[in-house]
Amino acid sequence: MSSLPxxxxxxxxxxxxxxxxxxxxxxxxxxxxxxxxxxxxxxxxETHGGYVFKxxxxxxxxxxxxxxxxxxxxxxxxxATQDEDWGEIGPLRVRMAxxxxxxxxxxxxxxxxxxxxxxxxxxxxxxxxxxxxEPACNLLADLxxxxxxxxxxxxxxxxxxxxxxxxxxxxxPGLLTDFPSLRTLDSRPNNLPLQPNLFxxxxxxxxxxxxxxxxxxxxxxxxTGTGGTGKTRLSLQAAAExxxxxxxxxxxxxxxxxxxxxxxxxxxxxxxxxxxxxxQPLVESLNQYxxxxxxxxxxxxxxxxxxxxxxxxxxxxxAPEVKLLVTSRVRLRLSSEHDFPVPPLDLPETKLQPLAxxxxxxxxxxxxxxxxxxxxxxxxxxxxxxPAVAAICKSLDGLPLAIELAATRIKILPPQALLSxxxxxxxxxxxxxxxxxxxxxxxxxxxxxxxxxLEEPEKLLFRRLAIFAGGCTFEAxxxxxxxGSRVRGEGVERTPSPLTLLPIGIDILDGMASLVDKxxxxxxxxxxxxxxxxxxxxxxxxxIDKLEESGEGAELRAQHASYFLTLAESAEPELRGPQQAxxxxxxxxxxxxxxxxxxxxxxxxxxxxxxxxxxxxxxxWFWFAHGHLSEGRRWLEAVTSDANVPxxxxxxxxxxxxxxxxxxxxxxxxxxxxxxxSLAISRELGDVRGISSTLNNLGTVAVYRGEYVxxxxxxxxxxGLLRELGDKRxxxxxxxNLGTVAxxxxxxxxxxxxxxxxLALQRELGDKWxxxxxxxNLGEQALARSxxxxxxxxxxxxLDLFSRLGDKAAIAECLExxxxxxxxxxxxxxxxxxxxxxxxxxxxxxxxxxxxxSRSRYDHNLAIARAQLxxxxxxxxxxxxxxxxxxxxxxxxxxxxxxx
Numbered sequence: 075m076s077s078l079p080x081x082x083x084x085x086x087x088x089x090x091x092x093x094x095x096x097x098x099x100x101x102x103x104x105x106x107x108x109x110x111x112x113x114x115x116x117x118x119x120e121t122h123g124g125y126v127f128k129x130x131x132x133x134x135x136x137x138x139x140x141x142x143x144x145x146x147x148x149x150x151x152x153x154a155t156q157d158e159d160w161g162e163i164g165p166l167r168v169r170m171a172x173x174x175x176x177x178x179x180x181x182x183x184x185x186x187x188x189x190x191x192x193x194x195x196x197x198x199x200x201x202x203x204x205x206x207x208e209p210a211c212n213l214l215a216d217l218x219x220x221x222x223x224x225x226x227x228x229x230x231x232x233x234x235x236x237x238x239x240x241x242x243x244x245x246x247p248g249l250l251t252d253f254p255s256l257r258t259l260d261s262r263p264n265n266l267p268l269q270p271n272l273f274x275x276x277x278x279x280x281x282x283x284x285x286x287x288x289x290x291x292x293x294x295x296x297x298t299g300t301g302g303t304g305k306t307r308l309s310l311q312a313a314a315e316x317x318x319x320x321x322x323x324x325x326x327x328x329x330x331x332x333x334x335x336x337x338x339x340x341x342x343x344x345x346x347x348x349x350x351x352x353x354q355p356l357v358e359s360l361n362q363y364x365x366x367x368x369x370x371x372x373x374x375x376x377x378x379x380x381x382x383x384x385x386x387x388x389x390x391x392x393a394p395e396v397k398l399l400v401t402s403r404v405r406l407r408l409s410s411e412h413d414f415p416v417p418p419l420d421l422p423e424t425k426l427q428p429l430a431x432x433x434x435x436x437x438x439x440x441x442x443x444x445x446x447x448x449x450x451x452x453x454x455x456x457x458x459x460x461p462a463v464a465a466i467c468k469s470l471d472g473l474p475l476a477i478e479l480a481a482t483r484i485k486i487l488p489p490q491a492l493l494s495x496x497x498x499x500x501x502x503x504x505x506x507x508x509x510x511x512x513x514x515x516x517x518x519x520x521x522x523x524x525x526x527x528l529e530e531p532e533k534l535l536f537r538r539l540a541i542f543a544g545g546c547t548f549e550a551x552x553x554x555x556x557x558g559s560r561v562r563g564e565g566v567e568r569t570p571s572p573l574t575l576l577p578i579g580i581d582i583l584d585g586m587a588s589l590v591d592k593x594x595x596x597x598x599x600x601x602x603x604x605x606x607x608x609x610x611x612x613x614x615x616x617x618i619d620k621l622e623e624s625g626e627g628a629e630l631r632a633q634h635a636s637y638f639l640t641l642a643e644s645a646e647p648e649l650r651g652p653q654q655a656x657x658x659x660x661x662x663x664x665x666x667x668x669x670x671x672x673x674x675x676x677x678x679x680x681x682x683x684x685x686x687x688x689x690x691x692x693x694x695w696f697w698f699a700h701g702h703l704s705e706g707r708r709w710l711e712a713v714t715s716d717a718n719v720p721x722x723x724x725x726x727x728x729x730x731x732x733x734x735x736x737x738x739x740x741x742x743x744x745x746x747x748x749x750x751x752s753l754a755i756s757r758e759l760g761d762v763r764g765i766s767s768t769l770n771n772l773g774t775v776a777v778y779r780g781e782y783v784x785x786x787x788x789x790x791x792x793x794g795l796l797r798e799l800g801d802k803r804x805x806x807x808x809x810x811n812l813g814t815v816a817x818x819x820x821x822x823x824x825x826x827x828x829x830x831x832x833l834a835l836q837r838e839l840g841d842k843w844x845x846x847x848x849x850x851n852l853g854e855q856a857l858a859r860s861x862x863x864x865x866x867x868x869x870x871x872x873l874d875l876f877s878r879l880g881d882k883a884a885i886a887e888c889l890e891x892x893x894x895x896x897x898x899x900x901x902x903x904x905x906x907x908x909x910x911x912x913x914x915x916x917x918x919x920x921x922x923x924x925x926x927x928s929r930s931r932y933d934h935n936l937a938i939a940r941a942q943l944x945x946x947x948x949x950x951x952x953x954x955x956x957x958x959x960x961x962x963x964x965x966x967x968x969x970x971x972x973x974x
Contacts, residue, residue, distance in 0.1 A: 078125055079137045083177060083184070084144040084210065085192040086124065088115060088151065088170045089133035091201025100163045107160055108132055111168075114158065118151035127182055137184065141210065142217045144172055145244075148204050149222070152249050156202065167201020167250075172210045180431040185440070187272055194232040195241065200253040204244035211242045222246045231259035233314040235269040259314060263323030265345065266314055273311050274444055275419060275437025276304070283312040283414060287370070287397055288319065292412050293390045296376075296400045299416035300593040300613060301520030302475030305401040306374050308416060313372050313399060320397075321368040328374045335379040342371065357385070364393035371396065377403040377527055377592075384408075403524050404592045415593075418472030418610070422464045430455045438467040438477060445481035453484055462489035469496045471610040476517050521616045524594055531579040536589055537624060538578075540617030541634045544666030545598070545608030550641075552582045554634050606663075632678070635671040639685055642668060642692040649695050650803055652840035655879055661696045662880065668693060672709055679716065684724055686713045691724045694731025698738070699843065701882025701920045707735045714748075726755040726764045730771060737775045738883060740923045745775050763804075766795040770808050777814060778925040786815045803844070806835035810848045817855055825855065846875035846884065853891050857898070858931065865895040870968060877964045883922050885964065889913035890924075890932060892967050897939025904951045905966070906939035911955025912963040 090111065097104050111132065119126055119136045122143045128135040138144035148170050155168045173195055175188025191207065199205045206214070211224055218224070225243040232239050241258075245251050255261050286292055297305045313324045327345045332338060339357050343349070348363045350356045373386075383406040386398055390410055400406065405413055419438035422428055433439045434455060442463055446453045455463060466489060470476035483492050528536060538555040539546070546554075556578045578585060586607055589595035594613060598606050609617065621627050641664065645657040661668065668689070675686035690713040697706025710732035719725055729752035737745035749772050756764030773788030789812050796805045813828030829848055836844035853868030873888035893909035896902055917923060924932050940948055955963065 078127070078179065078182065079139040080179065081139075081176065082174060083188070084138040084141045084172060084174050084213075085177075085184075085188060086119070086136045086138065086144050086148055086170060086172055087133065087192045087196045088136075088168050089131075089196065091167045091169055093132050093166075096163055103161060103163050107163055107166060110158065111155065111166060114154045115151055115168075118154060119147050122147040122150065127184060135184075141172075141174060141213045145214055145217070145222075146219075148172060148244065149219070149246055149249075152202065152204060152246075156249060169196060169199040169201050170204040171196035171199060171206070172204065172214075172244075173207040174209045174213055178431075178434055180434055185434055187444075190234065190272060191232075191239075194234050195239070198230065198232060198241065198256045198258045200257070202250040203253045205256075206242040206244060208240040208242070211240075219246075225251075227256060230256055231268065233259060233311075233317065234273050235259070235266060235310060235314055236272045237268070257318060259317060262317045262320065263325075264313075264317060265325050266310060267326060269307070269310070271448065272444065273307060274441040276308055276311070279308055279416065280312050280315060283308065283399070284315050286412060286414065287312070287316060287399065292397070293394075294386060294398045294400065294406075294408060294410045295412045295414055296402055296406055297414050297416050298402055298405055298591075298593050300403060300473075300610065301524050302473040302517060302612075303416045303418060303593075304474040305416050307474070309372050309374065309399050309401050313370060316370060320370045324370040324372065326372045326374065329379055330375040332379055335382045338379050338382045339385055342373070357388070361388060361392040364389060364396050366395075367393060368395040369393075369397075371398050373398060373400045375402070376400050376406065377524075380404055380406060403527065407591075419467075419474060419477070421468050421472045428460050428464050429457050430460045433460050433464055436464075436467070438470075438472045439463060441474060442467055442477050442481050445478045446484040449482045450484045459489040462493045466493050466496065469493070469611070471612050473517075473610065473612055475520055476612055479517060517612060518616065521613060524592065525616070525620070527592065528594075532585055532588055532592075533620070534624075535578050535580065535582070535585040536594055537617045537620040538626070538630055539586075539589070539595065539607070540609065540614050540621050541627075541630045541670075542608075542667055543670040544664070545606050546667070547604065547606055548583060548586065550637060550667075551586060551607065554630070554637050556582050631670075631674045634667070635674050635685055635689075638664065638667050638671040639675075639689050639692075642689055646692045646695070649699070650839075650841050650843060652842075654841070654843060658696060658699055658879060661693070662700060665702075672713075676712055679719075684719070684722060687719060687722070687724045687728055689713070691727035691731060694728065694735065698731070698734055698883075699879060699881045701880070701885075701922070703735050703739055703883070704921045707732060707739065710735065721755045721758060723756075723759060723761050723764060726752045726759070726761060726768070729755070730764065730768045733768075733775075734771055737771070737778060738922050740925065742775055742779055746772070749775065762795050762799060763801065766792045766799070766801070766804060766808075769795075770804070770811065773808075773811060777811070777818075778927050780927050782815050782818050786812070789815065802835050803839055803841060806832045806839070806841065806844050807847075809835070810844070810851060813848075814851060817851075817858075822855070842875050843879055843881065846872045846879070846881075849875070850884065850888055850891065853888075853895075854931075857891060857894050857935070860898060862895045862898040865898075866892060869895065873964065873967055882916055882920055882960070885960065886913045886916045886920075886922070889916070889963065889967055890935075893939065894932075894935030897935060897942070903939050903942035904947065907943065907948050907951035908955035908958070909963070909967055910936060910939070911952035912958050912960075912966075913955075914952075915956040915958075916960060916963075 115134050116126060119134065123140060124136040124138045124143065124147050126134060126136050138147070152168065152170065155166060160166050171192050173188055173192035175191065177184040177186040177188045195205050195207055206224060215224065223245045225245050227241040227243050229238050230241050241256065259266060283295065283297070286295055297309055299305050310326065313326065317324050325345050327342050329338065329341060332341055339360060343356055343360045346363065348360050350359055380402065386406070387408050387410065389396060389398065405411065419441060420436050421438050422433050422436045434443065443455050466480055467477060470480060480492060487495065525533065535555060539551060541554065542550065586595060590597050594609070596608050596610070598608060621630065642661070645661055648654060648657045672686060672689050675689060679686055690710045694706060694710060697703065710728050714725060714728050714732060729748050733745045733749035733752060736748060749768050753765065753768040756768060769788045769792035773785040773792065776785035776788060789808050793805060793808045793812070796808060809828045809832035813825045813832065816825040816828055829852060833845065833848045836848060849868050849872035853865045853872060856865035856868055869888050869891040873885065873892065876884040876888060889909050890913045893906045893913065896909065897906035958966070
């Protein structure tokens with residue numbers, strides 16, 4: 075097989091005409107026929123130097139370095155398939171298309187306008203016919219074999235709507251030459267407007283819309299979505315694809331210019347050429363005209379004339395073969411309506427450093443690159459600017475309009491500079507094409523169009539909901555946005571607000587449902603099917619502006635902070651019990667809201683309410699358990715930095731939590747400072763629980779520093795206080811820590827007693843985190859004594875628990891332990907290297923280095939595993955591990971544990 079062509083490429087695309095129907099009629103015979111077809115096509119392509127880079131069903135996609143080779147391949151393939159005896163299924167006719175251009179190659183596939191163009195050209199042909207684009211004709215005109223000619227088929231509009239194409243047909247002796255009219259936009263009556271640029275992506279959505287419309291039970295399909303999601307362009311593309319499905323044509327009816335809803339019927343009629351006659355009302359004339367027609371009507375921007383939706387119901391009931399494709403920002407709420415929410419374009423992950431060839435497969439990035447290149451011809455996507463381009467698309471929520479407007483700014487701003495200015499998206503994203511409607515020339519204009527359609531109570535609710543960062547539950551919306559509400563949910567009870575905000579004036583649930591229907595709010599599912607509501611960030615920025623204009627912003631932020639303080643404090647007692655996984659998950663889901671509440675509380679500190687300090691003290695264990703060490707440290711040091719804040723249990727707890735996060739980052743001196751301050755406050759207040767907790771953490775710092783005598787003293791004092799309190803949960807933690815000290819002293823019998831007592835208490839309490847921590851300790855001790863099978867079993871059970879809780883730091887420790895156990899028995903050194911690499915990457919993300927007290931043991935285990943592989947194999951496996959997601963790594967680790 076030839077190598078992958080680069081540079082200017084000749085593309086040959088093929089597929090079988092009418093194969094679907096044959097599969098239904100002759101399933102067994104078609105299986106054999108398709109196998110024979112594939113042999114003939116592949117032979118014709120590869121013997122002429124072609125490269126088959128993709129097959130989809132019976133379609134072949136091939137690339138050639140030489141245009142004449144591609145032409146020879148097409149002639150050979152047509153001759154072979156035409157001469158073949160296909161038996162009872164009848165002749166298989168293959169249509170083909172040739173086009174020349176420069177395309178992007180990624181992982182053996184090609185992307186870009188030339189690929190889209192040849193695919194469109196292919197869809198215009200018939201079985202046995204080979205079509206050529208004008209660029210292909212120009213290059214091949216002087217290279218034709220004897221007797222071969224190119225027939226000028228004229229100018230045609232292909233179904234991507236972006237431009238007119240000059241098409242030619244290959245004519246050769248012995249091949250079919252006469253075919254029906256080309257399947258282009260000119261083959262059926264239509265008024266689909268020519269578009270200024272290529273339709274990018276959305277293959278699945280186009281296919282889904284077409285499939286729904288082809289169902290016999292569907293007569294009305296509404297594409298819904300907020301301004302800028304690309305509803306109009308999607309509807310036009312789907313309509314173009316379905317042109318052959320409607321005998322009497324496809325017609326586009328733009329309704330945005332219609333200012334009077336009574337003019338909807340006359341606008342549709344005028345598009346179809348229907349006039350009033352003989353005193354008959356226009357609606358009746360329209361229905362009579364449509365009675366026996368097979369037509370698709372595309373009704374664009376129906377939202378501002380939605381009160382005339384009954385007109386559509388009349389058309390459907392009168393004309394059984396008419397179908398309606400409607401774009402609207404609101405659902406029409408007709409019984410015959412099928413709703414199709416138009417999603418934003420797919421977005422790349424931006425956590426890892428993306429490369430250009432990885433990003434170009436995402437529709438949002440492809441759209442940005444296409445439009446940026448149109449604005450600045452020398453713009454290219456490179457590995458250097460790829461991270462900024464990915465972040466731009468993500469910042470814009472994948473909204474096509476926003477991406478197109480941003481891409482035009484590439485003329486003056488490179489991607490990184492553009493990204494830095496996107497904090498004020500609505501001001502930056504202006505300057506769309508002057509021939510577009512005003513609402514599509516700026517992003518704010520597009521959203522204004524939707525906002526102006528709302529009733530006043532809906533506008534009030536919409537702007538108040540913007541206070542939520544990352545979305546909200548219905549209960550949270552009711553508690554924060556509607557004064558006087560009383561809600562019990564998520565363990566939170568809200569009492570009437572003391573603030574002066576006016577009531578919404580509508581039922582919150584009905585109001586949120588209406589905003590969902592009007593595409594200004596999205597409903598998503600979290601947890602066990604609990605509804606959650608969120609806004610796209612571009613929409614939220616607009617709503618925040620409206621909130622500030624209303625003068626309610628400050629009061630609403632205080633209400634929001636109060637709600638999430640209650641949420642955090644109600645969750646805290648259960649973060650170390652049977653409900654810990656659920657509570658940790660709730661806090662993770664609400665993390666953006668908690669951040670917003672903290673930011674507001676820090677900016678508007680009140681010594682009496684202590685909101686910021688209380689929030690930080692309630693959240694420190696969540697930050698620790700989910701690996702948000704650096705972020706948690708920043709918040710806790712911020713809330714404890716004000717020396718004027720009085721000594722309170724909340725301040726002591728916040729300092730204690732800060733100490734834990736800091737010592738897990740390896741900053742032991744700073745940790746001791748924080749913990750000492752916490753201990754002093756707790757002693758002054760007589761807060762025994764606070765004293766015992768801080769002593770325990772000081773003991774852990776001492777262990778990490780190798781100061782075991784000091785550590786034991788701290789732990790024993792803490793344990794004595796906890797026994798007096800009868801606090802089993804914290805007793806279990808301290809007992810486990812004492813077991814670690816006993817192990818360091820070589821007293822393994824005492825160690826086992828401590829661990830067993832601790833584990834029994836943890837199981838009694840249902841504290842999965844505590845159980846996982848003790849099991850990890852047991853794994854470490856088994857590994858230290860070279861008991862690899864026991865170590866593997868302990869680490870596996872611990873990892874399984876920690877992964878359910880999302881504790882990243884503990885997950886890293888378990889991965890290192892399993893890697894050591896795998897390497898110790900010389901089981902799979904490559905697997906050990908992968909696990910070590912994955913653990914290192916996870917620690918780097920968290921900013922949590924290996925403690926000095928564990929370093930020598932880690933290095934010892936690492937050396938044993940590394941000695942089993944050569945340097946190249948070790949490094950390759952290590953890097954594979956580093957590149958894995960946490961979920962992939964955990965799956966690999968648990969599989970490893972099961973094998974041992």
